[in-house]
Amino acid sequence: MDVDFSKVKKIYFIGIKGSGMVALVEILARRGFGVTGSDTQEKFFTDDILKKKLFAKYYEGFDANHIMSDIDLVVYSTAYNKENNEEVKAAQYKMIPMISYPEMLGILFNRKYGIAVCGTHGKTTTTAMLAEIFREAGLDPTAVVGSQVRQWRSSALVGRSDFMIIEADEYQGKFRYYSPQAVILTSADWDHPDYFPTREEYKKTFIEFVQKIPRHGFLVVCGDRSETLEIAESAKCNVIKYGFGKDNDLRIKNYKLRGGKQYFDLWYGGKELGNFELELPGKHNVLNAAAAVAMSYKFNANLERIYEALSSFEGTSRRFEYIGERNGAILIDDYAHHPEEIQVTLRAAREFFPKRRVWCVFQPHTFTRTKALLSEFAQSFEDADRVIALDIYGSARETQGGVHSKDLVELAKKYHRNVEYIPTISEAVEYLADQIGREDLVIAMGAGNVWEVAEGLKSM
Structure with missing residues (x-):
């Protein structure tokens, strides 16, 4: 699909808080298009970009009534379709032109x-x-x-x-x-x-x-x-x-x-x-x-x-990002969710903070990845002193998949003596609050909402 931008004035983004989506919103808003959209009520770092930088108006929560007749084009996240999102279904019913995020990015990129x-x-x-x-x-x-x-x-x-x-x-x-x-x-x-x-x-x-x-x-x-x-x-x-x-x-x-x-x-x-x-x-x-x-x-x-x-490069969000401190312990948030990423991130932590005890709070991301790479995950924590595995964060397309974080913990114990299972973020925060001090470095690691561990410890 191609887009004749001369016929487009108002663009609606379904899944507007995604980091890639908000980048498209910024590019298209700066080019003079009217932009709006919707997403879940979950907090994202992009909330501030949308509200304070772009002044974009958007809905928190999905509703078919959001899809108005004056919308010229709908851009949707690939996480959504007519089966799981009523706004996608409504846009199709009203025959509003629709295009996925990667398709829209490709149109801009290829020009x-x-x-x-x-x-x-x-x-x-x-x-x-x-x-x-x-x-x-x-x-x-x-x-x-x-x-x-x-x-x-x-x-x-x-x-x-x-x-x-x-x-x-x-x-x-x-x-x-x-x-x-x-x-x-x-x-x-x-x-x-x-x-x-x-x-x-x-x-x-x-x-x-x-x-x-x-x-x-x-x-x-x-x-x-x-x-x-x-x-x-x-x-x-x-x-x-x-x-x-x-x-x-x-x-x-x-x-x-x-x-x-x-x-x-x-x-x-x-x-x-x-x-x-x-x-x-x-x-x-x-x-x-x-x-x-x-x-x-x-x-x-x-x-x-x-x-x-x-x-002068300062890095990006969720890539070994300093969050703050708790009882003198340094709190880091990192997006690593693949065995090699875990290894290099923990190695970097060990090299940069050689005198600190390194805690890795790992939230496995998706059941399929965890199951397929279980052995590799189990062997990836060598440079951590203490490892906590949270429950698996499933994708929007899965709720279970024949593997559990307990399986990872049991296998990891063959290679590491200090691995434990704590199911939830709130339990991990409560546990760590009394365990960490000036000699510690805590890395909340994963592609889900594990960042809430570091933020939770900071705000206590």
Whole structure:
């Protein structure tokens, strides 16, 4: 489906609080369209963006009566359909043109010089870094990021140039809507087993995506990972490899962690680009930065501006985000919900806070992922001193799935001596309140509502 924007004045968003959706709301509102919509009553970080930055009026709760006859276009989250959302059903009944979020994003993206950032891990941070470098370098991009970027207080940039940078999600076949001119591929570890039943099917979706890059475009790929290198072999465009390994085109050298910052040199094709610094913890974020630099360098971004953008980069919401303190214990919220993400996040915590006892409060996300990767999850907590597993946070499409958090705890005890099961967030907050002190670091970890643990401890 294409959209004739000359015939559109008012757009209604079903699921308006989603980070990607609110980015579209901002882009389209800045272009002069009337925007409104609806979502659940659950609190999101995007509430403040909608109310205080965009002054958008929206409903909390879904009701068919919200779908008025003056709406020209409905954009809906892929979490909703006519079977589970009365507003979708009402819009279809009234024959109002409808389009999904990824379709709408694709329409905007494909009309520009589109740069897509994809991969199992790191795509949110890498997208934000790349867009911030482009902004700092005067390339004035439009950008859509899957979380709030702290410097922007938003998940979007609305630029005037032909560049558009997006975080491209592989789930539910969304790649089919995007025709990129250039792509960053960070990783391709099997995920979303409810949609990709096998590792090969997951890998195939990335292969098909990089094959869409035209010959005059290019692919920036992590050269330290065998699965990304295999995928890159199918690309018909120029391929640029980045990483710590000696065979990479853009190579990270002389890595140091000092005074709460990461320092590293970058070399491209035998030429030293300079020494860079990063406040974000973890070598995985150095890799994310290298990917953003490799792409920016291809567009002749000024190296000084690249350095400035990275050294001042504050990160994104729910990515090792400092929430506050409780009894002197540091409270962190993190989105990690895949075994590798858990490992690198806990390793970063251990490196940055070597003298603190690290608590990981993990909320498994979706029954299908937990069941498919149960063994990997059980072995991912090595760098935590204490582990608490909450009940599984099911997706909108599932309520159970033949696995329980107790199964994870029992298996994890084979590899870790301090793992326990606490069912609910409120019980975890009550338990931790009396356990933690100045020697502790608590990481609330997962893609559900586990952030309420850190917020709950902070507000006590």
